[in-house]
Amino acid sequence: MEAVVFFVSAAAVLIGALGVISGRNPVHSALFLLLTLASVAVLYLQQHAALVAAIQIVVYASAIVVLFLFVITLLGVDKHEPRDDAHPIQRVTAIVLGVLVLVGILVLVHGNRWVTGAHSSRGVLGAPASGNVETLSKSLFTDFVWAFEMTAVLLVIAVVGSVVLARRSGHRAQVASDGDDASSESTGSESERSTA
Amino acid sequence: MHARNLLDLAWLIPAFPAFGAVLLLVFGKRIGEPRAGWIGTAMIALSFVASVIAFLALRSLSPDLRSNVSQGFTWIQAGTFRVDMRFLVDPLSSTMTLFVTGVGTLIHLYAIGYMHGDSRFSRFFAYLNLFAASMLVLVLGSSFLMTFMGWEGVGLCSYLLISFWFERNSAAVAGKKAFVTNRVGDFGFMLAMFLIFQRLGTLDYSALGSTGHVPSTIASLPHSSVTAIALLLFLGAMGKSAQVPLHIWLPDAMEGPTPVSALIHAATMVTAGVFLLVRAHVFFDFAPHAGTVVAWVGAITALYAASVALVQNDIKRVLAYSTISQLGYMFLAIGVGAYSAAIFHMVTHAFFKALLFLGAGSVIHGMHDEQDMRRMGGLKKYMPITAGTFIVGWLAISGIIPFAGFWSKDEILAKAWFSHNYALWAVGAGAALITAFYMTRQVWLVFYGPERFRDDAVLVQGGGDAHEADEVHPGEVHGGAEPHESPWTMYFPLVALALLSVVGGFIDLPFTNHKINVLDRWLDLPESHQATSFGAGLILSTVALTIGVIGIVWGVSIYRRGLRRGGVDPTVERLGGFAGVLQNAWYLDIGLAHFVGGPVTSFARFLSEGVDRAGIDGAVNGIATAARGGSGGLRRLQTGLVRNYALGIALGTVLLLLYVATRVTF
Amino acid sequence: MSALSYPDHITATYYLILGAMLFTIGAVGLLIRKNTLVMFMCIELMLNAANLTFVSYSKALNDISGQVIVFFTLVVAAAEVAVGLAIIIAIFRRRQSVNADDVDLLKG
Numbered sequence: 011m012e013a014v015v016f017f018v019s020a021a022a023v024l025i026g027a028l029g030v031i032s033g034r035n036p037v038h039s040a041l042f043l044l045l046t047l048a049s050v051a052v053l054y055l056q057q058h059a060a061l062v063a064a065i066q067i068v069v070y071a072s073a074i075v076v077l078f079l080f081v082i083t084l085l086g087v088d089k090h091e092p093r094d095d096a097h098p099i100q101r102v103t104a105i106v107l108g109v110l111v112l113v114g115i116l117v118l119v120h121g122n123r124w125v126t127g128a129h130s131s132r133g134v135l136g137a138p139a140s141g142n143v144e145t146l147s148k149s150l151f152t153d154f155v156w157a158f159e160m161t162a163v164l165l166v167i168a169v170v171g172s173v174v175l176a177r178r179s180g181h182r183a184q185v186a187s188d189g190d191d192a193s194s195e196s197t198g199s200e201s202e203r204s205t206a
Numbered sequence: 207m208h209a210r211n212l213l214d215l216a217w218l219i220p221a222f223p224a225f226g227a228v229l230l231l232v233f234g235k236r237i238g239e240p241r242a243g244w245i246g247t248a249m250i251a252l253s254f255v256a257s258v259i260a261f262l263a264l265r266s267l268s269p270d271l272r273s274n275v276s277q278g279f280t281w282i283q284a285g286t287f288r289v290d291m292r293f294l295v296d297p298l299s300s301t302m303t304l305f306v307t308g309v310g311t312l313i314h315l316y317a318i319g320y321m322h323g324d325s326r327f328s329r330f331f332a333y334l335n336l337f338a339a340s341m342l343v344l345v346l347g348s349s350f351l352m353t354f355m356g357w358e359g360v361g362l363c364s365y366l367l368i369s370f371w372f373e374r375n376s377a378a379v380a381g382k383k384a385f386v387t388n389r390v391g392d393f394g395f396m397l398a399m400f401l402i403f404q405r406l407g408t409l410d411y412s413a414l415g416s417t418g419h420v421p422s423t424i425a426s427l428p429h430s431s432v433t434a435i436a437l438l439l440f441l442g443a444m445g446k447s448a449q450v451p452l453h454i455w456l457p458d459a460m461e462g463p464t465p466v467s468a469l470i471h472a473a474t475m476v477t478a479g480v481f482l483l484v485r486a487h488v489f490f491d492f493a494p495h496a497g498t499v500v501a502w503v504g505a506i507t508a509l510y511a512a513s514v515a516l517v518q519n520d521i522k523r524v525l526a527y528s529t530i531s532q533l534g535y536m537f538l539a540i541g542v543g544a545y546s547a548a549i550f551h552m553v554t555h556a557f558f559k560a561l562l563f564l565g566a567g568s569v570i571h572g573m574h575d576e577q578d579m580r581r582m583g584g585l586k587k588y589m590p591i592t593a594g595t596f597i598v599g600w601l602a603i604s605g606i607i608p609f610a611g612f613w614s615k616d617e618i619l620a621k622a623w624f625s626h627n628y629a630l631w632a633v634g635a636g637a638a639l640i641t642a643f644y645m646t647r648q649v650w651l652v653f654y655g656p657e658r659f660r661d662d663a664v665l666v667q668g669g670g671d672a673h674e675a676d677e678v679h680p681g682e683v684h685g686g687a688e689p690h691e692s693p694w695t696m697y698f699p700l701v702a703l704a705l706l707s708v709v710g711g712f713i714d715l716p717f718t719n720h721k722i723n724v725l726d727r728w729l730d731l732p733e734s735h736q737a738t739s740f741g742a743g744l745i746l747s748t749v750a751l752t753i754g755v756i757g758i759v760w761g762v763s764i765y766r767r768g769l770r771r772g773g774v775d776p777t778v779e780r781l782g783g784f785a786g787v788l789q790n791a792w793y794l795d796i797g798l799a800h801f802v803g804g805p806v807t808s809f810a811r812f813l814s815e816g817v818d819r820a821g822i823d824g825a826v827n828g829i830a831t832a833a834r835g836g837s838g839g840l841r842r843l844q845t846g847l848v849r850n851y852a853l854g855i856a857l858g859t860v861l862l863l864l865y866v867a868t869r870v871t872f
Numbered sequence: 873m874s875a876l877s878y879p880d881h882i883t884a885t886y887y888l889i890l891g892a893m894l895f896t897i898g899a900v901g902l903l904i905r906k907n908t909l910v911m912f913m914c915i916e917l918m919l920n921a922a923n924l925t926f927v928s929y930s931k932a933l934n935d936i937s938g939q940v941i942v943f944f945t946l947v948v949a950a951a952e953v954a955v956g957l958a959i960i961i962a963i964f965r966r967r968q969s970v971n972a973d974d975v976d977l978l979k980g
Binding site: 012013016020023024027028030031033036039040043046047050053054056057058059061062065066069070073074077078081082084085087096100101103104105107108109111112115116119120142145146149150153154157161164165167168169171172173174175176178 | 881882885886887888889890892893894895896897898899900901903904905907909910912913914916917920923924927928930931936937939940942943944946947948949950951952953954955957958959960961962964965970973
Binding site for chain 1: 845850853859866
C-alpha cells in the first residue's frame with residue numbers, strides 16, 4: 011500500500027515537473043506546478059511530516075500558485091512564447107548537464123553512507139501516529155526561535171519590497187498611464203529612477 | 207689656520223662671474239653699453255684678485271699640505287653614492303684659476319672696445335661671465351661630477367657665444383656643430399665616470415690620491431679597467447680640446463666674435479681637456495698603453511693641423527688650426543707622462559694664443575671687418591701697436607728664445623726624446639717647423655709687403671677657403687676709411703699679453719739643479735724622464751731653436767713680396783694639387799659629413815623605421831591587437847542573456863559535483 | 873500476483889532519487905525556458921526537491937531539524953516569490969515583455 015501511494019505520487023510529481031518545463035502556455039505551466047506541489051504534499055504526509063504538508067498546501071499550492079496566475083493574467087502574457095534557436099547550444103548543453111547532475115547525485119546517494127557521527131538530539135520524532143505538530147513547534151519555538159523571528163522580519167521586508175517595486179511612481183501615475191504604452195524614454199526612465 | 211680659512215672662501219672665485227652673469231642677464235638692457243662691459247670685466251677682475259689671494263694662501267702652506275677642500279654641501283646622496291659641492295684648491299687648480307681669470311680679465315677689457323655698437327652688448331658680457339663661472343667651477347670642482355658640471359656649462363656657453371650673431375646662418379650652424387661634437391666627447395667622459403664610480407665607489411678627487419701616495423684602490427685595479435677609464439677620459443678631452451677627429455668644430459667656431467675665439471677657443475675651454483687628463487693622471491700612470499694612444503693622437507693632430515693652417519686665407523682660421531696643433535702638443539706631453547710640461551705649455555699658449563687672436567681681432571676691426579689675408583698687407587704702419595704685439599706672439603709660438611713658447615715647446619720635445627719616443631719627437635719637430643713657417647706667412651701677409659687692400663677687385667685664384675667669411679665686401683676698402691689702430695681698451699690687453707709672452711717662460715726654466723723650475727716644483731706632479739745630461743738637453747734645445755729659425759727664414763724668403771701676381775699664394779702654387787687637400791683639411795670634415803649624412807643616416811633611419819617603428823612599436827601594438835582580438839573572441843561569451851549565464855553557473859556546479867563524486871566514491 | 877514485486881519498505885533512497893530527478897528537471901527547465909514566469913516556476917520545483925530531500929533525511933535520521941529547515945525554506949520561498957514577481961511586473965512595465973532574452977543590455 012505504501013509503495014502504491016509512493017509510486018503514484020512520484021509519477022504525478024514527475025509529470026507535473028515535465029509539464030511545467032514544457033508548457034507552451036504559462037498558464038498550463040502554472041497548473042502543472044500545482045499538480046507537482048500537491049503531490050509533494052502527499053509525499054510529505056507519507057513521511058509523517060503532517061505540519062509541513064499542511065503548510066505546503068496552504069502556502070505553496072494555493073497562495074504561490076494563485077499569485078503566479080494573477081501575475082500571468084494581469085500582465086496578459088498567456089500567449090505562446092516563440093521558440094527561437096539563436097543559441098541552440100543552450101538547449102543541448104542544458105540537457106547534457108541535467109543528465110550529468112542526475113548521475114552525479116545518484117552516485118553520491120547510492121554509493122555512500124552520508125550519515126557520519128552521532129545523530130543530533132535536537133528533537134526526536136515522535137511516534138508516527140501522533141503527528142508531529144507538537145514536536146515541530148516545540149523545536150521551532152525553543153531551539154530555532156531566533157530564526158523564526160528573523161523570518162518574520164524577512165516577510166515584512168518582502169512585503170514592503172514588493173510593494174515598492176511594483177508600484178507606479180507617485181504623481182506621475184495619471185500622466186504616465188496615458189503614455190505608458192507608448193513609453194517615451196524620459197518618463198520611462200523617470201519612473202525607473204524613482205522606483206529604483 | 208689662517209690660510210685654510212682663506213682657502214675656504216674659494217667659492218668666491220666662481221661666484222663673482224656667476225653673479226655678474228645673472229646681473230647682466232636680468233638687467234643688461236637697462237645697464238647698457240658700456241657699463242655692462244665694465245661690470246663684466248670688474249667681476250672677473252675680482253675673481254682674479256681672489257685667485258691671487260688663494261694662490262698666496264696656498265703657497266704659505268707646506269708642500270705636502272697644499273690641498274684644501276672647502277666646506278660645501280651635499281648635492282646628491284643616494285645610497286653609497288655621494289657627491290658634494292665643494293671646491294678643491296691645490297696647485298693645479300690654483301694655477302688654472304690664475305691664468306683663466308687673468309687672461310679672462312684682459313679679454314673682457316678688450317671686448318668692451320671690440321663689441322662696441324653691437325645690439326646685444328650686455329648679453330655678450332653676460333655670456334662671457336657665465337662662461338668664466340663655468341670654467342672656474344670646472345677647474346675648482348672637488349669631484350669628477352663637479353668638473354663635468356662646469357664642462358657642460360662651458361660647452362653651453364661656447365654654443366651661445368659661437369652663434370652670438372645668429373642672424374648669420376653659418377654662425378648658428380657652427381654653434382650647433384660645436385655642441386654636438388662636444389657631446390660625442392661628453393659621452394666618453396660620462397662612461398669614464400660610470401666606470402670610476404663602479405671601480406672606486408666615489409667620484410671625488412680625493413680618491414685619486416696625490417703624487418707619491420697612490421691609493422691602494424687604484425693600484426689594485428685590473429689593467430683593463432684603468433686603460434678603459436684613461437681612454438674614455440681622453441675621448442671626453444678629445445671633444446673639448448679638438449683633437450682629431452673631433453676637431454671639426456673649432457675652425458667653424460671662428461664664426462663667433464674674436465674675443466670669444468681668444469678666450470674660449472684659445473686660452474681656456476679647449477684646455478679643459480688637458481686639465482682633466484692631468485687631474486686624472488694617476489690612471490695614465492698605470493696605463494702606459496693609453497698614454498701611447500694619447501701621445502700619438504696628439505702628435506698626429508699637431509702635424510695635421512699645422513699642415514692645414516699652411517694654406518688657409520682667413521686670418522682667424524689660421525689661428526684656429528694653430529690652436530688645434532698646439533693642443534696636440536699638450537696631449538703629446540701628457541702621453542709621455544710629462545704632465546707639468548703640458549700645463550706649462552698650456553699657460554704659455556694661453557698667453558701667446560690669446561695675444562694672437564686679439565691681435566687678429568684688432569686687425570679685423572681696423573680693416574672694417576675684413577678677414578681675408580689676401581686683401582691685407584703692409585698694415586704695420588697703420589697699426590703699429592697691433593703689429594708689434596702680434597710679432598711678439600709670432601716669435602713666441604715659433605719657439606724663439608727667450609719668448610715663452612720656446613721654453614714650453616722645448617720641454618715637451620725634450621721629454622718626448624728622453625722617454626725614448628724618438629718618432630714622437632720627430633713628428634713634433636716637423637710640426638714645429640711648419641708652425642714657424644705658417645705663422646711667418648701670416649705675419650708677412652698681414653703686416654708687411656704691398657698693401658693689397660688697395661687693389662681693385664682682387665680675384666681669388668687657386669681655390670678659396672672652404673668656408674669664406676660672409677663679411678667680405680670686395681669693393682669696400684677703396685672708398686672706405688683707411689685701416690686704423692684700435693682704441694686703448696683693445697690694445698692695452700695686447701700689450702699686457704705681449705709682456706706675459708716674453709717673461710712667461712721664466713716660470714719653468716729647465717734647470718732643475720738651480721731650482722728655477724718653479725712651475726714644475728709648484729705643481730708637484732709625477733716626475734717624468736729627465737735629461738740624461740745637461741749637454742744632451744742643451745743640444746736638443748738648440749735643435750728646437752734651429753728648427754724655429756729655419757721655419758721663419760724660409761717663410762720670410764717666400765713671402766717677402768707678399769702674394770704673386772694675380773693674388774696667387776706661392777705655397778699653394780708649389781703644392782699644386784696637394785694644396786686642395788690641405789685647403790679642405792684633408793677632407794676630414796667633408797668626409798665625416800658624407801659619412802654621417804650617408805651611412806649613419808641610413809642606419810639611423812633603419813633603426814627608426816625598421817627597428818623602432820616596425821619592431822618595437824609593432825610588438826607593443828601587436829600586444830594591443832592581440833588583446834583586442836582575444837577580448838573580441840571572449841566578448842562573445844557576454845550574450846546578455848541570463849539563461850546563458852545560468853548555464854555557466856550550472857556547468858561549474860556540475861564539474862564540482864562530479865569532482866566530489868569521483869573523489870568520494872573512489 | 874504479478875511478476876513485479878513491490879518493495880515492502882519504501883526506504884529513504886527512493887525519496888532521494890525522486891528528489892534528484894525533480895531537481896534536475898527544474899534545473900534543465902530553468903536553463904531552457906525564456907519566459908521569466910516559467911523560469912520562476914522551475915525555481916520553485918528545485919526548492920521543492922530540496923525540501924523533499926530534507927524531509928526524507930529528517931525521517932531517516934530521526935531528527936526534527938530537517939522539518940524545521942523545510943518550514944523556513946517555505947517561508948523564504950514565499951517571500952522570494954512575492955519580491956520576484958514584483959520585479960517581473962516592474963520590468964514588464966518598462967519593456968512590455970517577460971521574455972528573458974529581451975533583457976540583454978549587458979551584451980558585450
